[in-house]
Amino acid sequence: LITSIKSITSILTSPFDFENKYSQIYKEISKLLPMDGMFLGLYLKENSLLHLIFIMNENQRFPEVTIPVESRIEKEALTKRRPVLKNNIKQSLNYLNNNHKVVRSTLAAPLIYRDQVIGLVSLQNYTSNVYLETHLEFLSLISGFITLDVINFILTKAREIEKNALKQLQKVSHELTQPLTGITGYCNLIREEISKDDPFFREISDMEEQALRLEKLIQKVQMTVHLNHSEIAKNNPYLNLLKILQLDE
Known part of the structure; x- marks a missing residue:
């Protein structure tokens, strides 16, 4: 024995x-x-x-x-x-x-x-x-x-899941950030080519402002995401137990 x-x-x-x-x-x-x-x-x-x-x-x-x-x-x-x-x-x-x-x-x-x-x-x-x-x-x-x-x-399993989910988040964020950066760049170029009196000037400025706001929002999501409060955590037995046992503190 x-x-x-x-x-x-x-x-x-x-x-x-x-x-x-x-x-x-x-x-x-x-x-x-x-x-x-x-x-x-x-x-x-x-x-x-x-x-x-x-x-x-x-x-x-x-x-x-x-x-x-x-x-x-x-x-x-x-x-x-x-x-x-x-x-x-x-x-x-x-x-x-x-x-x-x-x-x-x-x-x-x-x-x-x-x-x-x-x-x-x-x-x-x-x-x-x-x-x-x-x-x-x-x-x-x-x-x-x-x-x-x-x-x-x-x-170990929970950390692997978190790591993979963060990688996916970063990939999605990158895919979103790239076109937004292009939009803000084009808006800036167009705004420089037209006068403030042009009827499109305000619309272009609003578009640029919204694109910049979305970029900042994506950056904020990247910094503040916490998987234990996500749907992934709720539906995954490893992350679920990790949260219940408070092993992530």
Whole structure:
């Protein structure tokens, strides 16, 4: 047991990418206890959803997916904030494509950070009565280490999303600024060629003034944009959790 915990903590602190890291953890846990499947999810409490960031079933990796918290086991672990062991159950894994097998035994442990439940780690088996209290204690123990790693993962993903969004904003701003600069330049040239008494003089001046105002507005948006208050933040599980946990302060 101690050897397995050491191996898992070593993997968690390794420079491996997230997918490889948890694939190795899946293999390490499989050496210690019977397991057909494992998932790691972020808990979006407001919408009662789990965003599964790692899913492995029978040594096959599945892509990220968001699912409603419907299982009684998951609800109990998340709402009562405690590890749960269930044998002799019948639970379908609807998030697995073309998988008609039924889970008979499962373990689930909440991930708690700053007194908030941020996620869930769960192990599943297609055979009844395979899990013991010692297995639950083991999962509960490593869930603490996993929590810290997930926090780092959330921070990394959120920063990547922010960086990409800012790049896109800068690109759009550049596309808008270029024609506006051209408009103000042409307006200035035309205004120099006509007298103040010309009926178009006022219209040209107004056009130039509005173009300059838009340029300043774009610059202001570039300087003051804060993604945690944008639609991106509202709809993204990583930025959503970043805001809830106040990790961006």
